[in-house]
Amino acid sequence: MTNTIITNIRERNYTIGIVGLGYVGLPLLWTFHEQGFRVVGIDIDAAKIEAFRIGTSYIKHFPAEQMQKLAQSDRCRATNDFSIVSDVDAIIMCVPTPLNLHREPDMSYIVNTTHAIAPHLKAGQLIVLESTTYPGTTDEIIRPICEEKSGLKSGVDLFFAFSPEREDPGNPNFGTATIPKVIGGDGEAALEITDVLYSSAIVKTVRVSNPKTAEAVKLLENIFRSVNIALVNELKLVFHAMGIDVHEVIEAAKTKPFGFMAFYPGPGLGGHCIPIDPFYLTWKAREYGLHTRFIELAGEVNTAMPQFVVRRTIEALNDKKKCMNGSKILCVGLAYKPDVDDMRESPTFVVMDLLEAEKAHVDYYDPFIPVIPPTREHGKWTGKKSVAWSPDVIASYDAVVIVTNHKIVNYRELMEWNDTIIDTRNALNNLPAREHQVWKA
Template sequence: MPADLAVIGLGHLGLPLAQAAVAAGIHTVGYDTDPRPFAELSAGRTPVEGSLTAPEIRRMLSRGFRPTTDPAELGRVRTAVICAPTPLGADRTIDLTAVGDATRALAAGLRPHTTVLLESAVPPGTTESFVRPLLEEGSRLRAGRDFHLACSPSRLDPGNRTHVYANTPKVIGGLTPACTESAAAFYSRLTDKVVRARGPREAEMAKVLETNFRHVNIALVNEMAVLCHDLGVDLWDVIRCAETKPFGFEPFRPGPGVGGHCAPVDPGYLPYNSRTPGHPLRMVSLAQEINDRMPSYVIQRCATLLNEHGKSVRGARVLLLGVTYKPDLADQEASPAQEIATRLMDMGAQIGYHDPHVLDWRVRERPVPRADSLYEAAASADLTLLLQHHRTYDLQGLAVKAQLLLDTRGATPAGAAHRL
């Protein structure tokens, strides 16, 4: 039986979309240009850490979700959504390779009247100047005339139990008004509200603005953390006071670095299309520089604390708590824990870790010892470093047991530990 929807890219974007579609009663197939997700999903396992759980995958399969390795199935659907990853390349520009592969796979069997949607995080202009030509060349069809094309950037927040797919508004920008309405008709089956942008570029740029809004404000509060520590001011109390202002302020909190899958445009140039030069985003570039410095600042604070207690980093036993990029998830994408652990090891420290969601952790391809008994490990470590606050951590108890506790998340009670 032909499916109504094809989700192309079975990772952090595609799987939650497929889950929402299946829950809405939409007959869905999932395809990935990488064959590994198919094998994992077919066995009822999640192919990516930090996305859906194995029970959720099995529930989707029982409701009719069908992973496939046959690209021909992409030509039998009414709607196809490209959810390919867009990581930063070695030059820190967005790599569109996976988006291109997914688009070509879809184009080969694209039929008239299909609605094609792009959810991947991409630079403005990508839908029109990159995806559209690949679809038209591969299918011999015309976007906006023979098939609908629109961009609707993902707004997923993994682990957020308040803002889920159904109650998070979906921004849609179509190549033509008819494309926008076709996309809106599809997303209206999954979410309570759709927001129509003027076109694909406006929808793509909305994602850039949302991501960099967070990035710049995290950089601001990270700078404030360093300043407040130098001045002997309790930043966490400053934030508590400031967030009582009912207008003109939104609270952000510092940390040991910024992780996750949605990278800001960096190193400060926003590509628009192949005919115009990059546009400098100086504030974003500076924010990147500030946030990139935070792991080094954490190392500096570690060294200072150990020194104040008559110890050197060399030979010190350091326990890292929480090595994921987000609390209560197993996802380690771009977590600052890797860089912090690497730097400490280079300085001669003996590293151990604990994370309830990560049973095996490696730094430079070498396994890091995992603490079996958290309290015993904290008591024997010269320094315990909280990098991620998972809800299972009893920080009051840890503060009592640990010889030294540096809290980079401001999660411990005031006075119970040293805080960033």
């Protein structure tokens, strides 16, 4: 059976179903489609299925022309009907893996998706999970549900693998097809099929022993970032107290050609990955009676950063003989990182909440997010609109906090139009500031 499957992949006589058409699933579907595969997008969000039908993009960095090409292609379709699973050869799951209110893994998306596909499975299919998750998810959740509901057996007539998504939305240098793909299969046949499939669309594959090792790889990558960002955030506070600019220190340190990697401080962590994924391991480690102290400490340091931003804003206002109570504060950048429209877990929300708790009137400016859509945790800001970028509007604020440094923002204009700016991203580093105009935070 394995040889036939591999031949079908090589001859592009193969259909790939992508479940979850978000930031990860949509570019992945595009990548396979570009390599000549038949693709089927499956999502519970009716708006996304409609976008496929009419050919409009719903992700800023995913070009509308590509969406139109997909809409017109006879090798692409999208649906919310899971019975289509019986028509595909591979199912790749790219559904969300958030934390619940107790900051524990919310596995409901993976569990629901698995239950939805399981009744439609047939012999010979490959099932790959790409969502970031704790080691053991493929073996302990996906495989048992699929095997039980379908009566098929892993390694015999069903093949399971985990392959972590390493997408970096908005990164101009790397896209889905050019980022090496780690793969861990449940057995040799699953590994071989997964490798042939991904190799046909992605620059390089990296085989590891099994799905749980692949699941651990992704967590290592994100924990590494979280811990190192926490380290520079902590050093920022210490150096600030000593009158040393942490950014100047990092720029000089990174001239060392080995043994150092630059990480940059900021207003706190954001996004769907770095603030969340490490705690998947924390939760799983408890099952083994182990504590993940680095992860917890990094979380503590990183989540305290918005408070430092607010303290610096108070200091800036004080310097201007103003108080926070009743002040008008503008936050620039709502997205969690530059040049994207993704505001999940953005620290800007926390900064806005804290400023408002200090009785400031808070607005935001983000060229990529004209109005705040409904969010799970920051519902009170839903419907709020970005202010206009004009001299009168920007000058009307008592202080402006740069929380996210989008490249498209004209920082020269900002400095001409407002004289109290709190810069959490070193965005104004190369611009001449007036006296008492910029507070680094």
